[in-house]
Amino acid sequence: MLKDKKTTNKKPKFSQYWVYGIVIVIFLAINVFSGLGSSTGNLTTPSEFFKYLKDGDVDKVQIVNRRKAKIYLTTEASRKEIHKNSIKQQLIPIAGKTSNYYFEFGDLQNFENQLNKVISDNNLNTVINYETEQNVWGDFLIGILPFVVIIGVWIFIMRRMSGGAGGGAGQIFNIGKSKAKLFDQNSDVKITFKDVAGLEGAKEEVEEIVDFLKNPEKYTSLGGKIPKGALLIGAPGTGKTLLAKAVAGEAKVPFYSLSGSDFVEMFVGVGASRVRDLFKQAKEKAPSIIFIDEIDAIGRARGRNAISGGNDERENTLNQLLSEMDGFGTNSNVIVLAATNRVDILDKALLRAGRFDRQIFVDLPDIRERKEIFEVHLRPLKKARGLDVDFLSKQTPGFSGADIANVCNEAALIAARKGKKSVGKQDFLDAVDRIIGGLEKKNKIITPAEKKAVAFHEAGHATVSWMLEYAAPLVKVTIVPRGQSLGAAWYLPEERLIVRPKQILDEMCATLGGRAAEKVIFNEISTGALSDLEKVTKQARAMVTIYGLNDKIGNLTYYDSSGQNEYGFTKPYSEKTAALIDKEISSIIEEQYQRAIKILEKNKKKLTKLAEVLLEKEVIFKDNLEKIFGKRPFEKKEEDIAVIK
Numbered sequence: 001m002l003k004d005k006k007t008t009n010k011k012p013k014f015s016q017y018w019v020y021g022i023v024i025v026i027f028l029a030i031n032v033f034s035g036l037g038s039s040t041g042n043l044t045t046p047s048e049f050f051k052y053l054k055d056g057d058v059d060k061v062q063i064v065n066r067r068k069a070k071i072y073l074t075t076e077a078s079r080k081e082i083h084k085n086s087i088k089q090q091l092i093p094i095a096g097k098t099s100n101y102y103f104e105f106g107d108l109q110n111f112e113n114q115l116n117k118v119i120s121d122n123n124l125n126t127v128i129n130y131e132t133e134q135n136v137w138g139d140f141l142i143g144i145l146p147f148v149v150i151i152g153v154w155i156f157i158m159r160r161m162s163g164g165a166g167g168g169a170g171q172i173f174n175i176g177k178s179k180a181k182l183f184d185q186n187s188d189v190k191i192t193f194k195d196v197a198g199l200e201g202a203k204e205e206v207e208e209i210v211d212f213l214k215n216p217e218k219y220t221s222l223g224g225k226i227p228k229g230a231l232l233i234g235a236p237g238t239g240k241t242l243l244a245k246a247v248a249g250e251a252k253v254p255f256y257s258l259s260g261s262d263f264v265e266m267f268v269g270v271g272a273s274r275v276r277d278l279f280k281q282a283k284e285k286a287p288s289i290i291f292i293d294e295i296d297a298i299g300r301a302r303g304r305n306a307i308s309g310g311n312d313e314r315e316n317t318l319n320q321l322l323s324e325m326d327g328f329g330t331n332s333n334v335i336v337l338a339a340t341n342r343v344d345i346l347d348k349a350l351l352r353a354g355r356f357d358r359q360i361f362v363d364l365p366d367i368r369e370r371k372e373i374f375e376v377h378l379r380p381l382k383k384a385r386g387l388d389v390d391f392l393s394k395q396t397p398g399f400s401g402a403d404i405a406n407v408c409n410e411a412a413l414i415a416a417r418k419g420k421k422s423v424g425k426q427d428f429l430d431a432v433d434r435i436i437g438g439l440e441k442k443n444k445i446i447t448p449a450e451k452k453a454v455a456f457h458e459a460g461h462a463t464v465s466w467m468l469e470y471a472a473p474l475v476k477v478t479i480v481p482r483g484q485s486l487g488a489a490w491y492l493p494e495e496r497l498i499v500r501p502k503q504i505l506d507e508m509c510a511t512l513g514g515r516a517a518e519k520v521i522f523n524e525i526s527t528g529a530l531s532d533l534e535k536v537t538k539q540a541r542a543m544v545t546i547y548g549l550n551d552k553i554g555n556l557t558y559y560d561s562s563g564q565n566e567y568g569f570t571k572p573y574s575e576k577t578a579a580l581i582d583k584e585i586s587s588i589i590e591e592q593y594q595r596a597i598k599i600l601e602k603n604k605k606k607l608t609k610l611a612e613v614l615l616e617k618e619v620i621f622k623d624n625l626e627k628i629f630g631k632r633p634f635e636k637k638e639e640d641i642a643v644i645k
Contacts, residue, residue: 041071041099042086046111049103053118053126057083060127061115062099066108070099191245197376198369198401199239202360205230206243209335210251213287227357229325229336231295233343234362237402240339243362244291247337254288256281260297263317271298271317279324279334287333295338301347318347326354344561364400366495367393373401377408384424391425395432397495407431433490437482444481452615453518454479454487457528459611460517461489461510463603464596466629470506473632478619486528501549508536509592509599516596517607540588541581550584553577603629 049071052058057077062070077083078100086100105111112128119126193203212219212226219226232240248255256278263271282288298317325336338356340346350356365373370393378389396404410431415423446454458477465471472491479487496503515529543549546559558572571578600607606628613628614620626632 041101044071044101044103046103046105049101050114050118052077052101053115053124054122056122056124058124058126060129063108063128063130064133066130068102068104069111071101071103073100191242191249193246193250195376196239196242196246197372198365199243199362200369202232202239202243202362205358205360206247206337207250209289209337210247213251213253213289213333213335216287226333226335228334228354229338229356230358230360231343231351231356232337232339232360232362234341235364235400236341237400238362238364239401240341240362241293242401244293244337244339247289247291251289254282254285256288256290258292260292260294260299263298264314271313272320275317275320275324282334287335289335289337291337291339293339295350296340296342296345299338299340299346299350301345318350322347322349322355325350364398365404367397370396370399370404373404374408377405381408381412382422384422387423387425392428395429397493403435406435410434433482436490437488438484439482441481446481446486450486451479452611453522453526453528455611455614456517456521456607457514458487458489459607459614460513460515460520460596460600462513462625463607463610463629464513464516464599465489465491465510466625466632467599467603468506468510469633470503471510472507474622474625476619476621477614479614480618485531501543504539504543504549505588505592508539508589509596511536512589512593512596513600516593516600520597520600520604521608521611536589536592537585540585543588544581544584550588552580552584 049058049069052071052073055077057073057080058071059074059077060072062072064070073083073086078086083100115128118124193207196203209227209230216226232243234240244257248257258278263274278290282290298314298321300314300318302315302318336356343351343359351359371389374389374392378387392407396407399407407428408431411423411427414430414434415427418427420427458479462474462477465474472493475490475492477487477489482488511532512529514532515525518525518529544553546557548555548557560572573581610620610625610628613624617624
């Protein structure tokens with residue numbers, strides 16, 4: 001009995017495409033069978049026809065639709081050997097006499113004249129008549145074909161716009177339904193909090209939300225209430241979405257995941273409808289969690305763009321989201337997690353307590369957290385023995401979790417490209433160089449004069465940074481083209497939480513060392529210092545207008561963390577102050593440029609020697625500088641590393 005039930009359950013499901021197929025087959029069958037008998041004879045030619053006509057074999061000529069002739073033979077002629085196979089065997093017998101031959105002619109008037117002439121010259125009794133044939137079903141199909149195509153295209157477009165094929169989600173009436181993907185205890189989500197390295201503070205707050213859903217009595221017994229929302233804020237690649245995936249893997253409650261762009265649609269009112277449907281589903285399965293990635297797609301501050309004006313579709317969607325999160329109705333046991341890297345543009349009503357009670361900042365990892373992240377991403381790799389994870393964490397200051405994952409993957413690819421059986425230290429260093437500086441272009445054509453200019457430019461960076469206390473110490477210098485640059489220098493910056501003016505000025509002076517070297521050696525400058533000038537200009541502008549580190553401007557900042565002046569048309573200072581700002585920025589840069597020139601003129605012989613070594617070897621390291629300049633007087637015991645200038 002059980003087997004019989006299983007076999008009955010395996011019956012094929014009914015599909016609407018079956019109906020389409022049956023209708024098409026019926027139309028084709030009608031069209032084919034309606035044409036049977038329309039041309040039952042054999043195809044012949046006009047010359048053969050006139051031959052048969054002169055021989056007296058033709059009893060009747062039937063002209064069809066003024067372009068085709070059907071030939072009927074006499075009884076005696078049909079018995080001749082030459083006409084033995086003139087009539088085809090029919091699949092379905094057709095009543096009445098059928099034609100023996102048929103052919104198509106050109107002009108009807110010429111054909112009639114020739115036909116009448118042959119009949120009169122030979123005194124024949126051949127009968128000529130005319131007939132009009134119509135293929136009713138064929139004409140009907142041709143008539144409705146444009147409408148069928150239009151309806152089919154319309155259905156296809158509606159399905160695509162409604163976000164799915166087949167089923168309820170593909171119908172036009174369900175276009176306002178939520179597109180959220182549901183994860184629950186039956187879903188196979190393998191990511192847990194153990195897979196999230198670093199981010200200790202962020203993990204604690206997110207884990208508490210999960211714990212509240214698992215053990216609500218622990219908090220409600222003291223009168224506490226569950227947070228209604230938590231907003232994950234941080235730079236791209238820091239692990240915001242990874243934290244949400246860990247929540248989906250850890251929480252034993254329904255987890256709805258979608259992107260902010262999923263609410264955006266070309267139809268008016270669809271976004272708000274999808275928000276309503278999302279929260280309706282979440283309430284039905286409460287307690288539950290809703291995760292909205294990239295919430296800035298719909299959470300941008302209302303009325304910020306004065307050009308568009310009015311109340312657009314995005315604002316309607318945001319208004320509905322605000323109402324659902326904390327409106328007039330109750331919304332218990334539904335937690336909203338969201339992630340963004342543009343918190344400055346979000347609407348203030350969205351950030352208030354009661355909607356997003358917690359704002360969790362996910363920062364770039366420090367050296368200890370980078371080590372933990374490396375340990376996670378090194379698990380699936382075949383590592384070389386004795387690989388120092390502490391060294392790798394020092395080699396990647398300012399790297400996000402996504403960058404570290406990319407370093408590990410690139411190192412594995414580089415090792416495989418070299419035919420190695422394990423991933424070693426040098427493979428990781430090459431991967432860091434590849435990610436920071438770009439791919440080496442050893443075949444790029446550079447003239448000897450250009451190569452010499454690049455060598456002195458990079459040697460200038462290295463010399464000035466070696467002589468300054470707060471400039472980042474050098475790791476290596478190369479004049480092999482990499483990415484968009486003709487040369488590159490890797491340094492060991494400190495990971496500072498606060499920066500003092502002396503430190504900024506030393507960094508600016510080292511950055512300008514490349515152009516200063518060109519001036520000292522060649523007494524002319526080039527366009528190769530574009531990225532250097534861009535960097536020092538930003539640093540000088542920040543000193544004057546943001547951090548208040550300039551004596552003449554004073555302790556003022558024109559930085560607006562709220563972003564309210566982003567769309568403003570007026571500057572927050574007068575024209576006189578603007579001129580003073582420009583003058584101070586230029587003064588700071590020129591002062592450091594002259595300082596770099598003095599350092600290089602004082603060490604011109606050592607600079608030249610360093611450039612010659614660089615031209616010879618193309619890549620030099622810290623040891624080469626120590627041989628020329630001696631030990632760096634400001635050397636520190638602990639070295640962090642390497643960013644490119």
